Amino acid sequence: MTAIxxxxxxxxxxxxxxxxxxxxxxxxxxxxxxxxxxxxxxxEAHQAAGGAVLESVAATDVxxxxxxxxxxxxxxxVPCEPTYQRSGVYxxxxxxxxxxRLPRWKSVGMGVRQCIxxxxxxxxxxxxxxPPGQAVPDHSHNGLELTLVLQGxxxxxxxxxxxxxxxxxxxxxxxxxxxDPGAPCICLAATDAPLRFTSFLPxxxxxxxxx
Amino acid sequence: xxAVRDSRDRVAFAELFDxxxxxxxxxxxxxxxxSGQAEEIVQDVMLTVWRKADQFDPExxxxxxxxxxxARNRQIDVIRKENRPMxxxxxxxxxxxxxxxxxLAVDQEVGQLKQALTRxxxxxxxxxxxxxxxxxxxxxxxxxxxxxxxxxxSRIRLGLERLRHELKDMR
Ligand SMILES: [Zn+2]
Numbered sequence: 313m314t315a316i317x318x319x320x321x322x323x324x325x326x327x328x329x330x331x332x333x334x335x336x337x338x339x340x341x342x343x344x345x346x347x348x349x350x351x352x353x354x355x356e357a358h359q360a361a362g363g364a365v366l367e368s369v370a371a372t373d374v375x376x377x378x379x380x381x382x383x384x385x386x387x388x389x390v391p392c393e394p395t396y397q398r399s400g401v402y403x404x405x406x407x408x409x410x411x412x413r414l415p416r417w418k419s420v421g422m423g424v425r426q427c428i429x430x431x432x433x434x435x436x437x438x439x440x441x442x443p444p445g446q447a448v449p450d451h452s453h454n455g456l457e458l459t460l461v462l463q464g465x466x467x468x469x470x471x472x473x474x475x476x477x478x479x480x481x482x483x484x485x486x487x488x489x490x491x492d493p494g495a496p497c498i499c500l501a502a503t504d505a506p507l508r509f510t511s512f513l514p515x516x517x518x519x520x521x522x523x
Numbered sequence: 524x525x526a527v528r529d530s531r532d533r534v535a536f537a538e539l540f541d542x543x544x545x546x547x548x549x550x551x552x553x554x555x556x557x558s559g560q561a562e563e564i565v566q567d568v569m570l571t572v573w574r575k576a577d578q579f580d581p582e583x584x585x586x587x588x589x590x591x592x593x594a595r596n597r598q599i600d601v602i603r604k605e606n607r608p609m610x611x612x613x614x615x616x617x618x619x620x621x622x623x624x625x626x627l628a629v630d631q632e633v634g635q636l637k638q639a640l641t642r643x644x645x646x647x648x649x650x651x652x653x654x655x656x657x658x659x660x661x662x663x664x665x666x667x668x669x670x671x672x673x674x675x676x677s678r679i680r681l682g683l684e685r686l687r688h689e690l691k692d693m694r
Contacts, residue, residue: 323665331595331607332657338608345610349690352610353682356583357675362595362655363587364636369652371545372552378562379540382569383533390574397611404611 316476320344320351324458324480329358336430336437336502339409340458340478343500346403347476401462401475401498406439415439422446435504442466442491442499455504457481459489464497466490524586525621528576539586540569547594554598554656564601568594578612582625583685585633595657613689625685632678 320328320341327333328341345352396407399414409429417425417439425441435455442448444464458480465474468489473479481487491497526535544565551561571593579589599607640648650667653659659667 321665323661326654326664327659327661329592329595330655330657330659331599332659333661335603335605335608337661342608342610349686350683352613353686354679355610356588356682357678358655359584359588359592360633360678361636361651361675362591363585363589364633364640365652365655366546366550366591366594367587367637368640369546369549369553372549372558372561374544374548374562374565378544378566379537382540382566383537385566385570386533386536386573393606395612405608408606408608 316348316350316474318471318473318477318479319348320354320478321480322354325351325354326358326361329355329362334434334504335432336435336504337456337458339405339429339437340460340500340502342405343403343462344460344476344478346398346405403462406462406500409437417441424448435502437500437502440497440499440501442489442497444491444493444496446491448489448491455483457501457503459502460500462498462500464495465492466497466499467492524576524579525581527573528579531576536573539572543572543586543590544569547590550594550656551598553652554658556598560601564594564597567597571597580621581629582621582689583629583682585629587633591655598657613686628681632681636675636678 324333324337324341328338333341341351345355394412396404396412398404399407402410402414406429410427415427417427419425423443423446427439427441429437429439431437439462440448442464448466458478459473460478461473461475463475465472465477466489467473468479468487470479470481470487472492473489479489524535524539526532527539547565547568548558548561551564552558556564568590572590575593579586596607596609640651643651650659654664654667
């Protein structure tokens, strides 16, 4: 495995720690941190800064009964939340989004498959499966697109992206990622707008395929 | 906090409550939450502190950082009604004795961070507070240049060394 060279920008990490990142991006950042020590260290530094802010705000008196009611609840058993472990190439947070099951791929043509993890007003996040040598069809987007490689690699005008690398593309970048030879490329991609494949499927079909 | 984690010490937990509950309430109300709902969140956060105490690692984080993240997660879960995606936990060896020098190093860094915060001009400080209270978008955060985040950068370097060290021990 090669070293990760493309990392999460600091502003995204700070927003992730503060919880202001939209859910689709938060999933990609959580998955990258799961794979990347450098960004984990940076994330923990932002938590420390958040802790310093928490310590510095003016305290507000709490109601008299709050402490005793919390102390009385300490022994109350609570149902365990499920935690999801890494499975194959899929980091824990991705397995969480998949509810512990492996992805159910849907073909979108040309050998490319996708598995939508969530799609809503905040944007969408999906897994993409791209056979070697195959281009992810031209897509232009509004806003920000995050793509994290989980298996194989792809290259585009801006460089090569291997396992653990995160590509951050904004609307100024019209790029054509192509999966490198070798293993099929699997990546986790989040956008804050529906992907618009510009030369792939007639626009009319897009709602049908949700791409 | 270690007494809470290792010997389930209720007196120590009550002390944690005395220190953090009023700060948590102030912190939560700053983002516009009413007093009643803020106390509900304080209750959830403090109960999580008790229940998940075994996840607290003093070699990597100070209590305030750990509680900060629990509080933000809880606030977000309340607003969104869904869980925030979290990174995998590092699989650590729970039997390993924490190193006093590591804990001290973490405390010192956080001390420096707090000092840096108090030295900020009021408008800079306001931006930092807004950012970590989740009131700024990532675009707004990246538009803030020239904020004195030097201590955060040094914390990142030290944190990375610590994580590498920890991972080496696990192999
Ligand atoms: Zn990284």
